[in-house]
Amino acid sequence: MRETLRHIHIILAVLAALVLPLTACHELDDYDNDALGVFDCLWDEMDCHYCYFEEKGVDWNEVRERYRKRILPGMTQEELFDVCAEMLAELRDGHVNLSSPFNVSYYRNWWTDYPEDFDYRTVQQYYLDFDYRTTGSIDYKILPSNIGYLRYPSFSYAVGEGNLDYVLAYLSACDALIIDVRGNGGGMLTNIRPFVSRLIHEDMTAGYIRHKTGPGHSDFSEPYPVVYHPAESGRVVWSKPVVVLTNRSCYSAANDFVSVMRQTPGVIVMGARTGGGGGMPFSSELPNGWRLRMSASPMTDAQGNSIEDGIDPTPGYEVHAPASELAAGRDAILDKAIYLLSK
Template sequence: MSLADRRRSRSPGPAPLLLTGMTVLTVLTALATTAACTAPSTAGRGADAGPRGRAAAARPAAAGALEGVWRMDGYGTLVAIKGRSLRTYEATAVSCLPGGVTGTRAGAPDAHGRSRFTVPQGLEGQEGAPFDAAPLTVSPSGPGRAGLAIADNVGRRTLHRIGALPARCAERPSRDPRAVFDVFWRTYAENYPFFRAKKIDWTAVRERYRPRITAKTTDDELFAVLRAMIEPLHDAHTHIAAGRGRHYAGKRPGTVLPTPESAARTDRAIAANLGPGVTQRHWAQGKLSYADLPGRIGYFRITQFADYTEKGDYAGDVAALDRALDSVFTRARTQGPAALRGLVTDLRLNGGGADPLGLRIASRLTGRPYLAYAKRARNHPSAPEKFTRPQPIRIHPYRGPVYTGPVTVLTGPLTISAGETFTQSVMGRAPAPTRIGQPTQGVFSDVLDRTLPNGWTFGLPNEEFLTADGRTFDGPGIPPAIRTPVFSDKELDARRDSALTRARALLNGRAPKAVRP
């Protein structure tokens, strides 16, 4: 997630159709209330007031330790903290615009000086009061340094204190089409990590398109140019929303987006291949489902890692997921003579969401800790090869029942974003899962959502998720070990599901296991 659009996927509609960066873009509106910070009175409390008195006296100093302006490593973001208020700014070498996040400190800092900021959000057009979708925590970590963590995001972002906001942050941005172009081009130039891998000369892109933009360029003309600049990236984490029906979202060539009709056909094909008399149980507004299959094989389908409740807040998503996992991974299914002999996890239609939810599922599938992946962000405006220090993200076994037997993972081109980071997170599990189907979409980064001077919004990736040996799967996606068709018209017409059939045969010992690529 980015700081501006905290959830990777927040589109309304059926779960199978909610595809990160591909469907209708939903704008999250960040609201905040601010109030003056009033220090608690310490009158009558001296050095001998006792531990409680000393802790209370220390609170204003702890809060003040975070006061000021901070530059974030990577992400092109400045964070300003004043009193109880937090605000972000989107910065490049040519611009500084108000960011999409404002927060309010929730209570006093803890004993370590950590402050929690609520960030009320609500979907555009949604009735009712905004809610705290996922709080931010800012922690001092040394002289002039702090860390920022987002509840529904993995890893921690490093902050460095700077003297003040740049002067341009207080200036009214120009809406001239040339200024809009410059901010758009510069944001990609300073943050996008994959130009070399995609064989795109971004400087040449500017030289080609910048002369076409003048003060009289219309909105339609400007949108067409911006779209033409990023369309060759074929990146499902790139998008532009320019109002009045002007929307663009990238995708890998050959990706066919589902329709309500094709999604219904897919559901029928899956049900037919689960077999007669098999009942699927559903949770999280239908985004999680499970069925016990003959031969003590489990089938667990995950179509999204977000919006598990009507409210859509992260805490609610965690609670809903945990309830589902408690129902699936019972002692009876994980221990003893009736335990599962194999588990099929189906992510072939998964539009992404919050990466930590995937880690919670992975923790139910292991009896030992292991590395899920390491995460890093591009961290130099003119050197695409320079990144932040990789942060290792580890899986720790759940404290209750866990399943440690054979697993197959079904994937395809509509396994997107958090669906892919989950797939990557279980690759280090023992025994290693067997991936069946087609390569995933190839987009792992959180989306860095940005606003242009004319009010348009756009997004791009800026991170890499590394394997233990330093590889990434951005672009081509995670390959399967066993290739099969995935919801092709021919398969759907025949209500056939080759990937599921192959997974069940493998887990039942009737198919050879392919060598992992």
């Protein structure tokens, strides 16, 4: 029961930020189901609910003036979609998507403009020797240097408390632990909780979240804390050194996890800056049935710093893994972590 209440605490903090801003600024009936009506509805919904205009320095009114001129009578749905998607890309936000029956817009430059610094095939072949355990979505193994390796590819996959007990019990004889979340594009924030709970020994305020309180770009509630709790008695916990491996493709929930890890005692974050994605998404519908998703509730770390543009590694631990070296069987980020933890 105690663990359930702790879980509910986190869920309520997340849901509060999602539910409170859902008051519509406009009704669908206010717009015609034509190209201009769809465009105006999309622009208004973003204007009312999107949370990063000021942080990103985007003049949304100026953007409207430029793109509305391109909305023409008789344009096809595909043409309308392309104009709207191009406008949304001005926000440089991977959480902003327009979904239609024939396409989904997605801003990819948050990761495509950067090196990948990771190839799991290289890790599997040269470090795990294609011989490792898997439970749920976790791959894990004891490396020759007596360091535990744990790979978690997506926070979309829930990990049961029992699964974590098995994994950590198996790795308990190791001197240290590597948690590899490179390439983890996010998922559910609630799936962060089980991992964090095994690495902390007292309640930890790891960040803050706000929600929109009005249509103005700066209309936000006061920040309220997101608190993590230690695992309940009887669960297997980890008290030895930890290194978390990151790259630019860590996004959304993975980005938040790395932010929490940066503040967790005994944990070093190593690799490349994450991709960001610090806003809780909100979705709405347009007159023609398309779905619009956007960042609506901004999140920060415990010091109040925005996590939207990514999290840097622990100072002194930025490491990159060039593609040429990965192709040759060497992962410089993983090598550095093993070397550090073997000292």
